[in-house]
Amino acid sequence: MWIARELSKCSGCRRCEIACSLFHEKRIWPEASRIRIFMLAPGVEFPHFCAQCEDYPCIEACPTKALSVSKETGAVLVDANTCVGCGKCIEACPGRIPHMHPTENRILICDLCGGNPQCVKVCQEGLWGVLRAVPRRTHPYKLYARIPEEIARDLAAKILGEEGEHLL
Amino acid sequence: MCGYAGKFLEIDLSTKNVKEMRFNEEVLRDYVGGRGLAAKILWDRLGNRWETVDPLGPENTLLFLTGPLTGFFPGGRICVSGKSPQSNGVVGSTVGGEFGIELKCAGYDGIIVSGESEKPIYLFIKDGDIEIRDASHVWGMDAKRTVATLTRECRTILKQRYPLKGEWKEPAILYIGPAGENKVRTAVVAAKWSHAAGYGGYGAVMGAKKLKAIAVKGTGPLPEVADIEAVQRLMQEVCNNAYENESWRRWGTGSGGYEFGAMTSSEPVRNWQEEWHNEKSFGVDKFENRVWIKQYWGDFGCPTTCLKLAVVRFGQFKGAITDNPDYELQAYLGTNLGIFTPEANVYMASVIDDLGLCGIQTGNVLGFVAELFQRGILTKEDLDSIEPKWGDAEAFAVLAKKIAYREGVGNILAEGTYRAALKIGGLKGVDVMPYAVQVKGIGVGAHGIRSGKDYPHICSYVCSVQCGDHTSVAYMPLDEPNSEHIRIFDDSGVICFFNTFGLPSNLVFDFYKAVTGIELTKDEWVSTKAMKIIQLQRAMLLLGGPDLKWNPEIHDDNPPRFYEPLPSGPFKGKTLEKARVDEEKRKYYALVGWDERGIPKSDILKKLGLHDVDKALEKLR
Ligand code: SF4
Ligand code: SF4
Ligand code: SF4
Numbered sequence: 001m002w003i004a005r006e007l008s009k010c011s012g013c014r015r016c017e018i019a020c021s022l023f024h025e026k027r028i029w030p031e032a033s034r035i036r037i038f039m040l041a042p043g044v045e046f047p048h049f050c051a052q053c054e055d056y057p058c059i060e061a062c063p064t065k066a067l068s069v070s071k072e073t074g075a076v077l078v079d080a081n082t083c084v085g086c087g088k089c090i091e092a093c094p095g096r097i098p099h100m101h102p103t104e105n106r107i108l109i110c111d112l113c114g115g116n117p118q119c120v121k122v123c124q125e126g127l128w129g130v131l132r133a134v135p136r137r138t139h140p141y142k143l144y145a146r147i148p149e150e151i152a153r154d155l156a157a158k159i160l161g162e163e164g165e166h167l168l
Numbered sequence: 169m170c171g172y173a174g175k176f177l178e179i180d181l182s183t184k185n186v187k188e189m190r191f192n193e194e195v196l197r198d199y200v201g202g203r204g205l206a207a208k209i210l211w212d213r214l215g216n217r218w219e220t221v222d223p224l225g226p227e228n229t230l231l232f233l234t235g236p237l238t239g240f241f242p243g244g245r246i247c248v249s250g251k252s253p254q255s256n257g258v259v260g261s262t263v264g265g266e267f268g269i270e271l272k273c274a275g276y277d278g279i280i281v282s283g284e285s286e287k288p289i290y291l292f293i294k295d296g297d298i299e300i301r302d303a304s305h306v307w308g309m310d311a312k313r314t315v316a317t318l319t320r321e322c323r324t325i326l327k328q329r330y331p332l333k334g335e336w337k338e339p340a341i342l343y344i345g346p347a348g349e350n351k352v353r354t355a356v357v358a359a360k361w362s363h364a365a366g367y368g369g370y371g372a373v374m375g376a377k378k379l380k381a382i383a384v385k386g387t388g389p390l391p392e393v394a395d396i397e398a399v400q401r402l403m404q405e406v407c408n409n410a411y412e413n414e415s416w417r418r419w420g421t422g423s424g425g426y427e428f429g430a431m432t433s434s435e436p437v438r439n440w441q442e443e444w445h446n447e448k449s450f451g452v453d454k455f456e457n458r459v460w461i462k463q464y465w466g467d468f469g470c471p472t473t474c475l476k477l478a479v480v481r482f483g484q485f486k487g488a489i490t491d492n493p494d495y496e497l498q499a500y501l502g503t504n505l506g507i508f509t510p511e512a513n514v515y516m517a518s519v520i521d522d523l524g525l526c527g528i529q530t531g532n533v534l535g536f537v538a539e540l541f542q543r544g545i546l547t548k549e550d551l552d553s554i555e556p557k558w559g560d561a562e563a564f565a566v567l568a569k570k571i572a573y574r575e576g577v578g579n580i581l582a583e584g585t586y587r588a589a590l591k592i593g594g595l596k597g598v599d600v601m602p603y604a605v606q607v608k609g610i611g612v613g614a615h616g617i618r619s620g621k622d623y624p625h626i627c628s629y630v631c632s633v634q635c636g637d638h639t640s641v642a643y644m645p646l647d648e649p650n651s652e653h654i655r656i657f658d659d660s661g662v663i664c665f666f667n668t669f670g671l672p673s674n675l676v677f678d679f680y681k682a683v684t685g686i687e688l689t690k691d692e693w694v695s696t697k698a699m700k701i702i703q704l705q706r707a708m709l710l711l712g713g714p715d716l717k718w719n720p721e722i723h724d725d726n727p728p729r730f731y732e733p734l735p736s737g738p739f740k741g742k743t744l745e746k747a748r749v750d751e752e753k754r755k756y757y758a759l760v761g762w763d764e765r766g767i768p769k770s771d772i773l774k775k776l777g778l779h780d781v782d783k784a785l786e787k788l789r
Contacts, residue, residue: 011464013466028239042491
């Protein structure tokens with residue numbers, strides 16, 4: 001499966017961060033959410049999370065083999081016990097998407113909630129239409145993994161126009 | 169205690185001393201947080217010399233407080249307070265955004281700022297690391313550049329310090345624009361582009377302290393709650409309720425620009441000379457289809473996302489970007505200035521935001537000036553060659569800039585409508601107070617009461633402890649959802665009132681219990697805790713000083729304009745009768761335990777345990 005995204009529609013409500021952290025950490029914990037809403041300029045919020053690149057550079061880069069691909073969903077799975085928090089996967093990811101757990105020495109990457117993505121549920125419920133679960137097909141998914149600055153600049157141009165571009 | 173991070177940050181900007189402090193559980197149980205706790209802190213620290221404390225002096229204490237429900241109840245806000253440079257009392261002013269959540273995740277329930285820095289500074293809080301940083305490079309910057317610069321700067325610092333963590337999200341930032349720096353009494357404490365704690369004038373207090381901004385990044389979880397399942401269930405209930413109300417989600421208060429004028433005759437038009445208009449150009453469809461580029465925009469956890477992002481893409485005002493305009497700004501930076509096109513309105517809002525001014529209070533001053541100009545009391549010569557004619561957005565924008573920088577006539581107007589009226593009246597030898605639509609130093613929100621179709625109570629503003637603040641009005645019975653006594657709970661738990669629409673009124677108290685584990689009924693809240701906060705706010709308002717004091721016999725009154733008959737619209741001729749207002753005022757006084765002169769009585773103060781307040785008020789009796 002895959003989560004399709006409509007970045008420019010993101011309301012910035014962060015309901016997805018709340019749902020993700022409640023599901024995985026049993027707390028409301030924005031920084032421990034696997035999906036994170038970046039707001040490098042107000043109005044230009046967008047969700048930043050794993051795109052499940054077809055060639056998984058993060059898995060390739062992991063020296064301890066802590067990362068693997070889920071057969072059912074295609075998500076990157078993190079073995080918390082094997083991960084040593086070296087950050088090599090962050091460097092390898094074209095979007096610098098993996099991020100360290102705020103208090104534990106392990107990396108956080110979207111695991112698609114085992115096939116029932118909680119973020120999609122709340123975003124759909126709220127009718128913002130940013131996140132949508134779709135089947136995974138052959139596609140250059142990797143293109144969705146870009147660094148936050150680049151995404152923000154492009155979105156600012158689209159949403160706020162010329163003035164927005166200057167601000168970033 | 170569940171729901172609280174457990175500690176507060178205390179910073180003295182004169183000595184640069186930073187420490188952590190805690191309140192005992194009893195104080196938190198009694199005053200909850202936000203506005204309630206602000207009243208308590210201010211009274212304890214400044215109460216015995218309240219009348220001498222200059223809101224713009226180093227002795228004022230500036231508060232940024234969350235509440236136990238912040239982050240849990242959908243929609244994020246934080247409460248800003250202190251001695252108000254507008255009313256000289258205490259105003260609990262809340263602002264949306266992620267600041268409250270970030271602060272709690274950083275481990276703090278609030279920040280208490282005292283003293284005054286010599287040089288411009290900003291605070292950068294990263295969990296327990298507190299830094300007082302130089303702000304000379306952002307001093308003087310407008311709102312958009314301030315946010316952009318500090319966002320970049322703080323992220324760079326975080327990346328350098330914690331390179332292994334991955335990409336850093338931006339911190340949440342509260343800041344002031346040039347107006348705050350220049351201690352303009354209508355300056356706001358802002359978040360994002362133009363989310364603002366407007367009432368109270370706390371932007372000027374930040375400016376006086378040379379505190380340009382506070383940026384906070386918290387990486388921890390929100391505090392433990394008493395019952396996480398109940399919290400989740402209640403969160404879902406609030407969300408479901410919001411999702412049902414699609415018209416509210418879609419248009420927020422943005423449909424008001426036409427609706428309130430045309431339907432309820434309660435919208436300020438040309439400095440409240442009228443409260444009715446039928447300008448279809450100001451309908452919600454015009455805003456939605458011409459300028460709103462983001463239909464749903466909201467703050468942390470909000471299901472309503474009633475905010476809209478507006479950008480003008482063509483014509484004279486091209487390039488204007490702003491949060492709203494919501495109803496208040498459609499009114500105060502639109503109809504009240506005779507402006508009836510979305511583009512000009514968005515332009516005005518964007519100018520006001522960039523300057524860090526309050527759209528409501530500044531719109532009120534600008535309307536006042538325009539009427540004085542219309543009446544020939546102020547001339548082009550008095551106004552530095554500006555001619556503020558109704559509808560002329562460019563002229564109003566130039567005036568607004570003068571206000572923010574205190575240039576020429578702007579220096580007088582920067583004092584807010586009431587103080588400007590005193591000054592202009594003195595200079596011109598004319599009583600201009602009849603044109604000042606304010607109550608005890610605070611310009612009234614854009615909800616008229618003459619038609620009785622919007623705010624039904626004729627003492628709404630008269631008896632409110634936040635004076636002209638439309639978000640906190642006196643109401644009878646006291647336990648009505650719209651009453652000040654209930655709204656104090658929203659401002660103290662620190663939640664967004666808009667997400668309570670349509671919910672049973674006990675839900676917020678159930679929520680409070682799920683988060684804190686403490687049982688609290690609405691009745692108990694209204695009759696004891698809210699009552700206590702009201703008395704504290706009232707006491708500090710009446711003690712006032714040092715430049716102005718309020719005499720309830722004179723100042724507990726509507727603006728003179730509200731006693732003029734409505735000149736147009738379906739409620740033409742309708743007005744308020746002074747005798748009826750006085751009667752209602754007395755009824756309200758009795759209900760809240762104030763004597764016939766409006767001063768809180770000994771017996772109620774003692775019953776509430778406010779013995780020192782009682783003693784302090786002795787001299788007013
Ligand atoms: S739930 Fe949807 S709209 Fe809300 S922040 Fe997440 S992606 Fe954006
Ligand atoms: S987006 Fe990043 S984390 Fe996800 S699969 Fe690609 S490289 Fe790995
Ligand atoms: S699919 Fe699940 S793990 Fe991935 S971002 Fe959404 S909620 Fe988090």
